[in-house]
Structure formats: structure tokens, C-alpha cells
Amino acid sequence: MPKLRVQNFAISLDGYGAGPDQNVEHPLGVGGERLHEWAFATRSMRRMHGMEGGETGLDDDFAARGETEIAATIVGRNMFGPIRGSWGDESWTGWWGDDPPFHHPVFVLTHHPRAPLTMEAGTTFHFVDDGIEAALEQALDAAGGADVRLGGGVATIQQYLRARLIDEMHVAIVPTLLGRGERLFDHLDRGPDGYECVEFACSPSVAHVRLARA
């Protein structure tokens, strides 16, 4: 059965998956980029962004897994852009430029309809305005038997966790303190009931945890 997986989702020691005050200058919120330094140091993540070099080892293994057997991605609206409300002139085409690092269909959750947007090298953004289940259904269809990645952000993951729709979740704990921001394990009603830790491994810079639905 194809899975819905969260991969390489980094949180701080104090539990934040993004810094506060996201805007065009701070796609990850203020200070949020500290959560991703480990990933951008890996060979896999650098390759995914068209760069050479990078580290191999445990962090790279996890970074690579985030691409493996994945053929569609779901993201919340804030992961696509800083625009709130209607799409306006539709000139915003994502944080990533002409060639976003997905290279497969990406389903963007939104309350505001918008026509699909085809970018370079296989990335098409589909805007889904009828809920998280519909987005998952469309993404699974598009993935054609492969897994679907749930990209984030925090609020989107919480919605899917509350609905018990996530099969696996890889969280990378980064030993830094953000102090403020969006906390991953929050607003979960009965908590993350029904999920358990099935893998725990650390590099010198990150503690990797894989949770699975029991």
C-alpha cells in the first residue's frame, strides 16, 4: 500500500518546526533556516538543488530517503508562498524559481481556486480547495503506486496527524533553540496517539526519529 510520509522535517530542541513571522525574506520564519543547515550540507539535498559536493553519512542517508519511492508531494499554502487570501494576479509561482526541486506533481492546499501551474522538469502545482482528504486522494492517484510526501508546514502536518492520515514521519531534532515559532507537536487533540518511534539514530548534528502509525 502506498504511504503518506513526512520526511526530513526538522524541529528545534524546543520543538519548533519553523521560526515566527514568515514572509518573503524569511520563507522558514525568522531563524528557521538554522533547522535546515544539516540537510543542505548533505550530498543528496545539494544534488536535489542542482549543486555538487556535500557530505555523506547518516544525515545524507535520511535526506536521500526523503526522495526515494516518492512520486507526489502535498504542501500547505505557506510552504508554497507568503501570500494570504486570494491569489491576486497569480504572479507568485512558489519559493523555488523556475525549476522547483520536486520534479513531480505537487498538491497545494488552499481555500482559493487556481488553475494548475506547470513549471520546468516535471513539477506541476495543483491547487486543491476541497480539503486534506481530497488532496491525499489526488496525490495518491498522481503517484501511481509510489508514496506521497507530506512536505509541511507545521499546521498542515498537524491537520493530517489529527486525521490519522500520516503513515510515517521522519523528524530531525536539531540541537538549537528557537524560542518562538510554530511547534510541531501542538494542537493535536488526543496527542499523537497511535504513533510510535520505530527508528532512532543520531549524527553529530541531528537526532533522527522515525514515527509510524502503530
Place this chain on the structure above:
Amino acid sequence: MPKLRVQNFAISLDGYGAGPDQNVEHPLGVGGERLHEWAFATRSMRRMHGMEGGETGLDDDFAARGETEIAATIVGRNMFGPIRGSWGDESWTGWWGDDPPFHHPVFVLTHHPRAPLTMEAGTTFHFVDDGIEAALEQALDAAGGADVRLGGGVATIQQYLRARLIDEMHVAIVPTLLGRGERLFDHLDRGPDGYECVEFACSPSVAHVRLARA
């Protein structure tokens, strides 16, 4: 300069330092004992509680550090017992029986005066009803040049963090989800500003982090 140190303070993946609903049957809150299994498996912690055997290695090294160069401890009232309000007949003498595992003076924060309570083998409980600074001053005096351990619980550590009185803090992240309870990094006003991670090391079961005041 003698330091105020938090040692071996365990939190769950979702950030809880204790489970919910502490009472006589659940000194660590419901489910909270899962946070301490790693510590009670170590040789140092077993020895401290009068037991033989136990594991050596990284977890044990950290467990041992929690006893090293420490000559007084401060604890919040809930760490001493489940009684709220006045002390009643004073028959409660702590969670630990006749020989508590401190073997040095312990300062219990409370709003309710009580005479000192001398237990076996060097442990005396002093009840401090004039605030966290007074407790620290008395504990530093009692420690005679050695460090003071801040035992917890969560609310007490938060008080000392807000006052920037903690010099070092060792947090052990345990890969389990509690879902509810008392979150360590919460109610911190400006967050843990001014603290940074100075050590990060993992065993197969715990991610150890040492924070220090910058």
C-alpha cells in the same frame, strides 16, 4: 564559580518533562516513568538507589555527571510530594522513603513554612518559603563551593530559566511520545534566549543535550 545545574532532565519527543495528573501512584505523572527508563538502566543511577549492576557507556556517563561536584539540590514542591496547600500533619517525608538518594541538603520551594526534616545518610530537607533566589543562596551556602543541582520539576526549571539563574542544563531527549503533560520549553517569556547548545551526543536510546548560558 559554583554553578546551578540541571542534570539528567528527561523530556519526550513532544517536549514533555512529566506526564499529566501527578498523584501518589504516579509521582512522574501518567506515563512519565517512560522518560526515566534509560537512567534507571545505568550503573550510576542504580548505585545511587542502592542497586547493583546496570549499563555503562554514554548514558551512564551522563547519569554519573549528575552527581559529580554537586553538594546541594533544589526541588519544587511537586518533586517532593503530591500534597498541595499546607503541610497538614507533616507525615509526608518525600517520595523516596527513609533514605532519599540525595545524601546532601535539599531545598524544597514552598509557600508553606515547615521545619527542616533530617533523613538518613546526610539528606536534610529544608523548606524555603521566600522565593527562588533565596533558595539558590541557601543552597550555594550549603554546597560550600561545589555546584548546586536544580532537580525540577518542569515549573521550577521554568522559573529559574526565566530568571536566567541556571548556568548549565543537561536535557535527555527520549524517543517516545507522551501526548500530554508538562512541557519543559514553555512559559519562558522571551524563550530560552541567552542559552546555547554546547554538547550533543546520543546513545541508542537517548539524545543528550547540554545547554549553557552564553
